Amino acid sequence: MVDLSVNIGPLRLKNPVMTASGTFGYGEEYANFIDLNRLGAIVVKGLSLKPKEGNPPPRIIETPSGMLNSIGLQNIGVERFVKEKLPFLRQFDTAVIVNFFGDSIDEYRETAIALSDVEGIHALEMNISCPNKEAGWSIFGTDPSTTYKVVDSVRKVTGLPLIVKLSPNVTDISLMARVAEEAGADAISLINTITGMVVDIRTRRPMLANITGGLSGPAIRPVAVRMVWEASRAVKIPVIGMGGIMDYEDAIEFILVGATAVAVGTANFINPAVTVDIISGITRYLEENNISSIKEIIGGIICGEP
Amino acid sequence: MVDLSVNIGPLRLKNPVMTASGTFGYGEEYANFIDLNRLGAIVVKGLSLKPKEGNPPPRIIETPSGMLNSIGLQNIGVERFVKEKLPFLRQFDTAVIVNFFGDSIDEYRETAIALSDVEGIHALEMNISCPNKEAGWSIFGTDPSTTYKVVDSVRKVTGLPLIVKLSPNVTDISLMARVAEEAGADAISLINTITGMVVDIRTRRPMLANITGGLSGPAIRPVAVRMVWEASRAVKIPVIGMGGIMDYEDAIEFILVGATAVAVGTANFINPAVTVDIISGITRYLEENNISSIKEIIGGIICGEP
Amino acid sequence: MSSYLKAKVVENRSLHPLYKLLTLSPQSPVEEPRPGQFYMIGVTPDPFLKRPFSYFRKSKDGDIQIFFRIKGKGTSILADLKKGSFVDLLGPLGRPYPSPVGDLVIIVAGGIGIASLYPFIGALEHKPIVFYGTRSSEELFFVDDIREHAQEVFITTDDGSAGERGLITDRLERFLKALDKPFTVYACGPAKMLDRVSKITVRRNGIAYVSVEERMACGIGACLGCVIKTRSGYQRVCREGPVFRADEVIW
C-alpha cells in the first residue's frame, strides 16, 4: 500500500487531491457521482460574510482548451453555509476547507472570525483575487503590501490552518508567495484564474456580461506549473497547485514541481468523477514506480544535464 | 472595394495583418506558400547586434491549444541580416519591421543605431521581454522604470517608427503601455508569450532544456484580447494585437478591442498560408457588413446594456 | 439521480441540413428521464465543455433520442458523430415540466424548442392544444406525431410555407383572446418568444411555464454559470430550471 497522505501545515490530508473552490459547489452537487469520503479535501465555493448576488449572465464561455467565467463570487453567505450546507459535509471523513473573500480588510477579518469556531471546518483558504473597495477596487492580491496587510489581519484572528490563494495576474509570483508566508500563511495555493475576455464579432459585444472573466482549464496549465515551481522554490510552507489539471499525469506534474497537494477545478465539469480517477491514477503511478509515499516525489523534478 | 489600410504611427500598412516575430523566420521561409506582397508587414525574427546561439534543444513542446518555445532568441545578428536576408525582402511591396533586443540598454541602443539607416527597414519593434544583464537578468519589460529607460534611449537614436513589444508577464499592462508611450514609442505591440513550463512525469525532467518557455497559440488568446483591450484604452498610440490569432474572426476580435493591426504567430506553423487567408477573411467580413474601411471598427467593441 | 456515463451512437440521422436526430445507447444503467429534463453531451477533448440537450424521446429499442439543431462549434461536432462512436452523457438533469393543474394545456414551441416539449405532449393525460412556429415548412418536424397527441395543432412559419405566415405568439394571442377557460401554457423556444408568451399569458390570467436556455459548464448546479435573473434572484437553469414559472423570470 502506498502512502498518499500529505500535510498542509497542521492539516493532515489522506491524499493530495482536493477540489478547487467554485467548481465543486458545496460538495453535495457531486455526491451523486463520487464518494466524497475519497477526497483529500473539499474546498467549497468562496463565501463572504453576507450573501452575494454575483454578476449578470452570460457568465461563462468556452475558449480553446479552457473557459472563462465571471460568476462574480455569487454565494449564500457564511450563515446559510453553516446552517444549510455544512451539516451535509460533516458526514464525510474528508477535510472541509472554506474558501472566503471580502471587499475590505475588515470584511476579510470578520468573515474569518465567523468561520473559525465552527465544527466541521478544517481550514480556511483566503481568495485574494478580488477587488478592494478601499483601494479603487484594485485587486488585493496584486499588491504586495495590501496582500501582507490582509493576510496578517486574518492570521491574527484565526487559529485554523490558513491557506492563501494567490492570483496569477502578477509580475512576480515568488514575491507574492513570500509575502503570504511572512504574513503568517500556513500554506499557499495557486493559481487562481488568469483574466481574459472574448468578443462576439457578430454582435461586437463581449461574450460575458461582465466583459472580462477568469480563464481556467488546460489552456493555463503550463503557466500554472511554472508559477507553482517558482512559488514553491520561494517559500518553505506547503504549496497547493492547481490550474488545468485534467488527469493524474497533470497532478503528478504539479507535485514534481513542488506542490504538496493539488486542486482540481474545471475538470470536474468535464467529468464529475475526475477527482477519484486522479486519486486512483496517482496510486497506480506510485505503485508502478515503486514509490512508497507521495511525499517522496514532492518537488522531485530533475533539472540540469542528464 | 473596402479599404484595409491602417497607420502605425508614421508607417502606413496596406492591410492590418503582419507576421509575429520569430514565427516567420526572415520571410523567405514562407515565400513558397504565399505571395509576400500581400502582407501588411513582415516582422522578422528578433535580431541582436551580434549573432546569438540560442538555447539547447529540446526547444519546443506542444501544450493544450498551444505550444511552449525556448528558442533563446537565436539569430544571425544585424550584419548578416542586412547582408544576407534584407536584399530578398526588399523585393516586396511590403513593410519590413525588424524586431530586435539586447541584454543591456547600451546594446539596445547600438542595435537600433545599426538598424536605423538601412534601406528596406521600415520600422523597428523592440522586444523588451528579455533578460537585463545589468539587473540580475531580470526582464526589462516587467519593470516600469527600466522599460522607460530602455525605450527612451532607443527613441533618442532612431528616426524609424518605433514599436515597443510588451511582455504579458506583468501585473498591470496598462501601466506598461503608458510607460512605453511616454518614453516615445510610436506604437505598442502585445502580447509576447506567457512564461510556462511542462514536465515529463516519466523522466521527471522539464520538457524544455531551458526548463521554462513562452506559451503561444489559441490557449492564450483570451488573455491577449483582454490585455490589448486594457492597453488600447490606456494609450493614444496605435496598438498591434497578437496572441493566438488563428483565423480572420480572431483578428477582428483584436481589432474590435482596439488593435489597429494584428500579428499572426504560431498559426503560421499550423498553416503557412494562414496570413493571406486572414486578409481575405477580413475583406469578406467588411464587405458582408457594409463597412468601407477597417478603421471604422478599430475599438468598435460595444459594452454595456444591449 | 443523474449519472455520468458513456453512450454509444446508434444512429445520427439528418432530418434537414441543420437538424439531427441522435440516438444514444447508454453503456450503463441510467435513470428514466422526464419530459423537460436534459442531458449534457460531449466528446473530449473538443469541444472542451459538454452541451445541454433536452430529452426528446426513446427509440423503439429504448435508446435515448436527442433532437438538435446545428448552431455552432459543439453542435457541428456532434452532427459529425459516426454510428458506433461514443459520447459522454450526463443526466438526466434539471427539473421536468410540472404536471398541469387544470385540463386545458397549451403548448407553445418555437423552432428547436419542440425538442423538449415533444415528450411532454405525448405524456399528458388530456390532449393539449399545440402552437408550433418555425421559419419555414422545411423546419417543421414530427407534426404528424404531434397531431396524434394533440386536440389541435396551430402552425405558423416566418415565410408562410406552412400554416399561417407570422409569429406563433400572435397566433397564440388571438386564440387566448377567444378563450374563457383557465389554462396552463408550456413554452420552449427563443428568449424573445418566451418573453412574449409570458406577457400574453399573464394578461389572460393564465399560468405559463417556460423552458429557458443559458450557456452551461457543469450542468449540475456546481459552477453557478448558467443563471438567469428571476424575482428570487439569480437561479440556475440547470438546477432550479430549465423550466421556470414565466412570471418568475425577469426578461
Next chain:
Amino acid sequence: MSSYLKAKVVENRSLHPLYKLLTLSPQSPVEEPRPGQFYMIGVTPDPFLKRPFSYFRKSKDGDIQIFFRIKGKGTSILADLKKGSFVDLLGPLGRPYPSPVGDLVIIVAGGIGIASLYPFIGALEHKPIVFYGTRSSEELFFVDDIREHAQEVFITTDDGSAGERGLITDRLERFLKALDKPFTVYACGPAKMLDRVSKITVRRNGIAYVSVEERMACGIGACLGCVIKTRSGYQRVCREGPVFRADEVIW
C-alpha cells in the same frame, strides 16, 4: 518546392498494434519526394502541431505512403484516421540522403528508422548491405522487399526472435572490422544508435550520414525549434537536416 495541401486518407493499414501504413492522396499537385525527405502531417484542431514523418514510398496508384509507429498523442490520433478523412500535408521537406560516392553502401536501420531508409535502399544504383535491428520479429517489416534490393541483410532483435540477438550496432561493428574497402553508411534510428554508428564509422574511416529526429513546429526552418547541436552550431533538422554527416553532429 514544398507545398501545403489537403490529402485524403486512402488507407490506414495496421501492420502491428503499434505500426501503421498510411496511404495519402494529395488533393493538389505536389513535388516528387526524395528518399530522406519528410512531411509534416496534421489534423486540426487536435493535435495542435503537425508531426514529421519520412516519405516511405509510393503506392501502386502513386499515392504517398507513410510508415509510422504509435508513440504518443499525435501518432495515436493519426492511427485512428478513417479512410476518406483528410489530413493537412506539408512537404516534401528537408534534405534528402546524399548520393554515395563509392560503391559500397551500408544501411543501418533501428526500429521505425527503416521508414526513411526504405525508399533510399530501393533507389540506390548498387545494392547496399542492410543492417536492420528491432525489438523482436514482430516489429520487423518489409524484409522481403528489402532483401530484393540488398546484397545482404543482417538482422538483430533484442529478444533473438529473428536474426541474431543483440544490438544492430554490434553486428555492424563486427562486419566493419572484417571490411577493408571504403564505404558509406546511412543510418536512421534512435539517437543512441546513431551516436554509436557514428563512432564505429569514424573508427573505420568511413563516412556516415544520419537522419536525426527532433520535435518540430513549423517544419520549414522558420521557428528554430528543431535544432540539434553540430560542429557548426545549432542546425535546423527540418532545413539543414534531417540528414547530417555523422561527424558533424555533437551527440
